[in-house]
Amino acid sequence: MSSAAISFCRQHNVRFLDELKNFLRIPSISTLPEHAADCRKAADFIATELRRIGMENVRLIETTGHPLVYADWLHATGKHTALIYGHYDVQPTDPIDEWISPPFEPTERNGNIYARGAVDDKGQVWAQIKSLEALFATGGGLPVNVRCIFEGEEEVGGEGIADYVASKPPELKADFALVSDTELFAPNLPTLCVGLRGMIYTELEVRGAKTDLHSGVYGGAAPNPFFSLAQILAKLKDENGHILIPGFYDGIIPPSPEELKAWASLPFDEEQYRLHEVGSTQLVGEAGYSVLERTWARPTLDVHGMPGGFIGAGAKTVIPAKAMAKVSMRLVPGMTPQKTYELYANYVRKIAPAGVEVETRLIHQGDACLVTVNNPYIQAATHALFEVWGKETVFIRSGGSIPIVGDFDKHLGLPSVMMGFGLPDDNIHAPNEKFHLKNFQLGIESLVRFFEEVANIK
Amino acid sequence: MSSAAISFCRQHNVRFLDELKNFLRIPSISTLPEHAADCRKAADFIATELRRIGMENVRLIETTGHPLVYADWLHATGKHTALIYGHYDVQPTDPIDEWISPPFEPTERNGNIYARGAVDDKGQVWAQIKSLEALFATGGGLPVNVRCIFEGEEEVGGEGIADYVASKPPELKADFALVSDTELFAPNLPTLCVGLRGMIYTELEVRGAKTDLHSGVYGGAAPNPFFSLAQILAKLKDENGHILIPGFYDGIIPPSPEELKAWASLPFDEEQYRLHEVGSTQLVGEAGYSVLERTWARPTLDVHGMPGGFIGAGAKTVIPAKAMAKVSMRLVPGMTPQKTYELYANYVRKIAPAGVEVETRLIHQGDACLVTVNNPYIQAATHALFEVWGKETVFIRSGGSIPIVGDFDKHLGLPSVMMGFGLPDDNIHAPNEKFHLKNFQLGIESLVRFFEEVANIK
Numbered sequence: 001m002s003s004a005a006i007s008f009c010r011q012h013n014v015r016f017l018d019e020l021k022n023f024l025r026i027p028s029i030s031t032l033p034e035h036a037a038d039c040r041k042a043a044d045f046i047a048t049e050l051r052r053i054g055m056e057n058v059r060l061i062e063t064t065g066h067p068l069v070y071a072d073w074l075h076a077t078g079k080h081t082a083l084i085y086g087h088y089d090v091q092p093t094d095p096i097d098e099w100i101s102p103p104f105e106p107t108e109r110n111g112n113i114y115a116r117g118a119v120d121d122k123g124q125v126w127a128q129i130k131s132l133e134a135l136f137a138t139g140g141g142l143p144v145n146v147r148c149i150f151e152g153e154e155e156v157g158g159e160g161i162a163d164y165v166a167s168k169p170p171e172l173k174a175d176f177a178l179v180s181d182t183e184l185f186a187p188n189l190p191t192l193c194v195g196l197r198g199m200i201y202t203e204l205e206v207r208g209a210k211t212d213l214h215s216g217v218y219g220g221a222a223p224n225p226f227f228s229l230a231q232i233l234a235k236l237k238d239e240n241g242h243i244l245i246p247g248f249y250d251g252i253i254p255p256s257p258e259e260l261k262a263w264a265s266l267p268f269d270e271e272q273y274r275l276h277e278v279g280s281t282q283l284v285g286e287a288g289y290s291v292l293e294r295t296w297a298r299p300t301l302d303v304h305g306m307p308g309g310f311i312g313a314g315a316k317t318v319i320p321a322k323a324m325a326k327v328s329m330r331l332v333p334g335m336t337p338q339k340t341y342e343l344y345a346n347y348v349r350k351i352a353p354a355g356v357e358v359e360t361r362l363i364h365q366g367d368a369c370l371v372t373v374n375n376p377y378i379q380a381a382t383h384a385l386f387e388v389w390g391k392e393t394v395f396i397r398s399g400g401s402i403p404i405v406g407d408f409d410k411h412l413g414l415p416s417v418m419m420g421f422g423l424p425d426d427n428i429h430a431p432n433e434k435f436h437l438k439n440f441q442l443g444i445e446s447l448v449r450f451f452e453e454v455a456n457i458k
Numbered sequence: 459m460s461s462a463a464i465s466f467c468r469q470h471n472v473r474f475l476d477e478l479k480n481f482l483r484i485p486s487i488s489t490l491p492e493h494a495a496d497c498r499k500a501a502d503f504i505a506t507e508l509r510r511i512g513m514e515n516v517r518l519i520e521t522t523g524h525p526l527v528y529a530d531w532l533h534a535t536g537k538h539t540a541l542i543y544g545h546y547d548v549q550p551t552d553p554i555d556e557w558i559s560p561p562f563e564p565t566e567r568n569g570n571i572y573a574r575g576a577v578d579d580k581g582q583v584w585a586q587i588k589s590l591e592a593l594f595a596t597g598g599g600l601p602v603n604v605r606c607i608f609e610g611e612e613e614v615g616g617e618g619i620a621d622y623v624a625s626k627p628p629e630l631k632a633d634f635a636l637v638s639d640t641e642l643f644a645p646n647l648p649t650l651c652v653g654l655r656g657m658i659y660t661e662l663e664v665r666g667a668k669t670d671l672h673s674g675v676y677g678g679a680a681p682n683p684f685f686s687l688a689q690i691l692a693k694l695k696d697e698n699g700h701i702l703i704p705g706f707y708d709g710i711i712p713p714s715p716e717e718l719k720a721w722a723s724l725p726f727d728e729e730q731y732r733l734h735e736v737g738s739t740q741l742v743g744e745a746g747y748s749v750l751e752r753t754w755a756r757p758t759l760d761v762h763g764m765p766g767g768f769i770g771a772g773a774k775t776v777i778p779a780k781a782m783a784k785v786s787m788r789l790v791p792g793m794t795p796q797k798t799y800e801l802y803a804n805y806v807r808k809i810a811p812a813g814v815e816v817e818t819r820l821i822h823q824g825d826a827c828l829v830t831v832n833n834p835y836i837q838a839a840t841h842a843l844f845e846v847w848g849k850e851t852v853f854i855r856s857g858g859s860i861p862i863v864g865d866f867d868k869h870l871g872l873p874s875v876m877m878g879f880g881l882p883d884d885n886i887h888a889p890n891e892k893f894h895l896k897n898f899q900l901g902i903e904s905l906v907r908f909f910e911e912v913a914n915i916k
Contacts, residue, residue: 031772092774095670156772197674201773210737212553212888215760216655216858219788220699220743220752222736226761226783230691237685239811241678278680279668284813285678294678302673303684304776309763310784314489314614315659315822316550317786317858318762318887325684326768328775330677353697355742364773400674400775429776430670 004138005448009130013441017113019049020126020440021106023088024115030066030089031156039066039152042088046125046150047071053133054141055148063160066152070171073132074145080377080457081145083174083414084132085404086125086181087154090117091429098431112434120428123435124180124420124443125150131447143455147174151404154181157201157364158403165407176377176415177408178450183422184439185396186267190385190446192378193418195296195397196405198331198368200341203361204229204348207322215317223355225323226309232358233325235351236344237301241285241294243329245347248299253334255297255397263292266394277424296397299340300330330399337365366403367410376457377417384449385419388442419450462596463906467588471899475571477507478584478898479564481546482573488524488547489614497524497610500546504583504608505529511591512599513606521618524610528629531590532603538835538915539603541632541872542590543862544583544639545612548575549887556889570892578886581893582638582878582901583608589905601913605632609862612639615659615822616861623865634835634873635866636908641880642897643854644725648843648904650836651876653754653855654863656789656826658799661819662687662806665780673775681813683781684767690816691783693809694759694802699743699752701759701787703805711792713755721750724852735882754855757798758788788857795823824861825868834915835875842907843877846900877908 009016028042029035043060046069051058055071066089074081093103093116101107103116113123128148135142149172151161165172182193208223237243255263270291274283285294294300308323310316331340345360352358371378373395382393398418408414421443427433467474486500487493501518504527508516513529524547532539551561551574559565561574571581586606593600607630609619623630640651666681695701713721728749732741743752752758766781768774789798803818810816829836831853840851856876866872879901885891 031770031774033771091776092768092770094768098669155774199674199775201775208738211556211885211890213736214858214887215758215762215786216657216788217856217882217886218736218753219758219760219857220756221731221741221749223738223740223742224760226764227691227695227759230688230761231697233685233688234692239689273679278666278671278676280666280681280813281815282681282813283679284681284811291679295676298678300673300677301685302677302682302775302777303688303767304673304774305767305769305778306684306764306781307769309761310550310552311763311765311769312489312550313491315784315786316489316613316762316887317657317659317760318549319760320763323764326773328673328773330674353742355738355740357739398675399677400672424675427669428675429672429774432669 003448003452005134006445008134008138009444009448016130016444017437017440020113020123023122023126024106024117025104027104028089028152029092030153031092036066039089043067043069043152046088046129049129050148053129054136055132061164063164065160068161068164069148069150071148072146073142076142076145079144079455081147081174082451082454083172083177084128084146084148085177085179086128087121087151088125089152089155090122091155095431100432111438112436114432114434116433118433119422119426119435120433121154121181123440127421127440127443128180128447130444131451134444134448135451142451144451147171161404162407165404165411168411172412174414176417179402179405179416179418180420181402182398182418182420183424183426185394187423188389189267190389190391190393192381192393192395193398193420194371194373194395196369196402197399198335198337198366198406199328199364199401200331200337200362201328201364202341202344203363204232204325204327205322205359206356208356209319209321211321213319215319218319222319224319225356226306226320228353228356229306229323229325231353232348232351233303240287243299243301245343247343248340251334252332262395266292268292295399297332299332299335301327303327330401331368333368333370335368337367366401367406369406369409371415375415377415377454380453380457381417381419381450384446384453387449388446419446461906461910463592464903466592466596467902467906474588474902475895475898478571478581481580481584482564482575483562485562486547486610487550488611489550494524497547501525501527501610504546504587507587508606511587512594513590519622521622523618526619526622527606527608529606530604531600533599534601534603537602537913539605539632540909540912541630541635542586542604542606543635543637544586545579545609546583547610547613548578548580549613553889558890569896570894572890572892574891576891577880577884577893578891579612579639581898585879585898585901586638586905588902589909592902592906593909600909602909605629619862620865623862623869626869630870632872634875637860637863637874637876638878639860640856640876640878641882641884643852645881646847647725648847648849648851650839650851650853651856651878652829652831652853654827654860655857656793656795656824656864657786657822657859658789658795658820659786659822660799660802661821662690662783662785663780663817664814666814667777667779669779671777673777676777680777682777683814684764684778686811686814687764687781687783689811690806690809691761698745701757703801705801706757706798709792710790720853724750726750753857755790757790757793759785761785788859789826791826791828793826795825824859825864827864827867829873833873835873835912838911838915839875839877839908842904842911845907846904877904
């Protein structure tokens, strides 16, 4: 592995990191309306850099939410065309007081860069852009045709890009997509993700009295929406993690015996995982399935927060008029968001306790997806990863959802190469999110070699 | 009824209301640390007025929280001594966007004054003080001996005054207490409250993973604290409102047949109550008990809020490391806060789901209490109320808790006269709290007559 582009990456790694820090300082939290201007600033930041390194037709594409960033370079005659995808938006930072260094002041510690978005996904987007810069700077152009599409709503469901992709615009004509928003299965173990869970994210609202009431005066007569929510939630999943919504599991396509065998040989220690990644007294979930099956190939149901009522310090003796639960479900192949939502909504209506009205709302959805491993882009990726990391690639799934991968398939017919460089303990969506600096560096080099390998595909 | 003091009240009613508005403009929310200075301001406001009208030894008494306000006038030789109690602190204002006029901009509408604290309890404290002013202004002194003790922590458990009362200070030596923090059973129906429920207010915290986790990556393996809370809460009370904590109901003293008979003859229409006070599709609670029994003489369990996780707009796919439920129970005679809390805490520990740790905390407590109706102060009150309202007094209980009433009894041996002038639809602890202006006026007159009646007690 002696390409000039790889040497360029190593010479400029300090600058690359400094630039990433500037990118990370922009608090582009897509779900909070007060950060809308920051999201646009992050989009502009990428667009400016894409122009500087040599990409063409760079522009922001407006959506109903935060803008997309488009760029292309299409002068590699006869070569395949990659559609590079990543997202510049980040998760909120709460609980803010658990961050060791402030989320938008990128800080190096222990060989990592800590910041909100460090690995999800700004660091990986920056690795993609820097791989292109290295190829431009040392090759006078790119070895393959490249289109870039970066979005700013991945953390809130990606409605803007979903609409754009569904419109099948000529700007997205390509042979495959490169998606860098995933992680290595273990440190130093090159990994490609070939399966994702889908999801539905819902709000479940329960309304009782017409106004907040005093719990002394009305306790014993007025319905309590939080208590009703607790009753409903407790009927959605039993104590063994089995989801009780009738029909929920119907039609699920299980992993193949070969895939299950490969998973069983992965370096995974359940006790280490419990202790160091989760940190709970024990793991939970459906009996009869391994942790990897439960998190990659089985549907789940989680509660993310329960807004309403009194949440301040101290005591307020209120029976709130309404309460809400934010409930999401992860879906696996064979399930669809719409059908799952309907089963859920019907069941919730059916089990609603007396005295309250319930309303469900579907806020976001995404299909589950699987990628075949024997396509030439996956093969090119495994070659590139072997050169950079010195090991054979493992194929895994992710329990998370990247709805865009399903959209690229459904609307554009593009297979996705999900090549990402996070680590399992990177604290994505949590305080102290980080990106391992070695992975940032080798990630850039892996992407450089990947594009060089794609140039060899006939 | 032709006392000079009554005439004085009628001449000065506009000024009395203007003064109350100034009192209501002070946002003395005791539970929010950022309003500590406002609480002190409210205490100073009262102290200044007490001095102005002629009370003596007026001073603030420091506590571990917000200060008490003390005053006395003890020159009615041979007469009984009243201990006047009220509180100057108020509840928080959330949900703020449901207020028609801002909570700290007192506004007159439809014969009411709307503001946080209008009736609970600033308006009633002001009625007490104005009754004393009228007696001072027209009698050259008071017809009875009076001590005043006003607190600023009633809405957060009243720890400061509880400690002070428990210390049996000479300043609180009296023959009875007058507590004005209750309401009429119905408009124009003079009412004395002779029973209160006690309470315990707890926090139930559930901890799962060591940090917030991504629900895609970890969903199916990591415990979800909100879901665990839902499971626990659903096991605390069944669908018929029966509380499932073992031993919870043991030792309860039911109301006498006479008391139940009197309640049955009160003007109470359950359907009107459901429609106009609660506004839910139906009422809830224990089968086999009337609404008045359920809210006055049966214990209850309510959830006030569930802090933790993500409560913003939109979607955040987090499995929170911890979640909390604010859970309170109302107690009736025969139950004690300490025993009830122990039963609850033990049961919660026992039913805690696998994978999570639970912790319960007792934040506030108060004893239930009953007052005998055949004491001379209650008799004096019924005489006064008959003169002002033209009707016989009804004796009711309140489902709410006024822990100080139990403390006055336990530590000082004082019976309490709970004479208050709120109305059932005054929205206490809720948006659009109000005080009916007629009740403010007749409340002052009732208190004037009450003190005049007490002067006749041998």
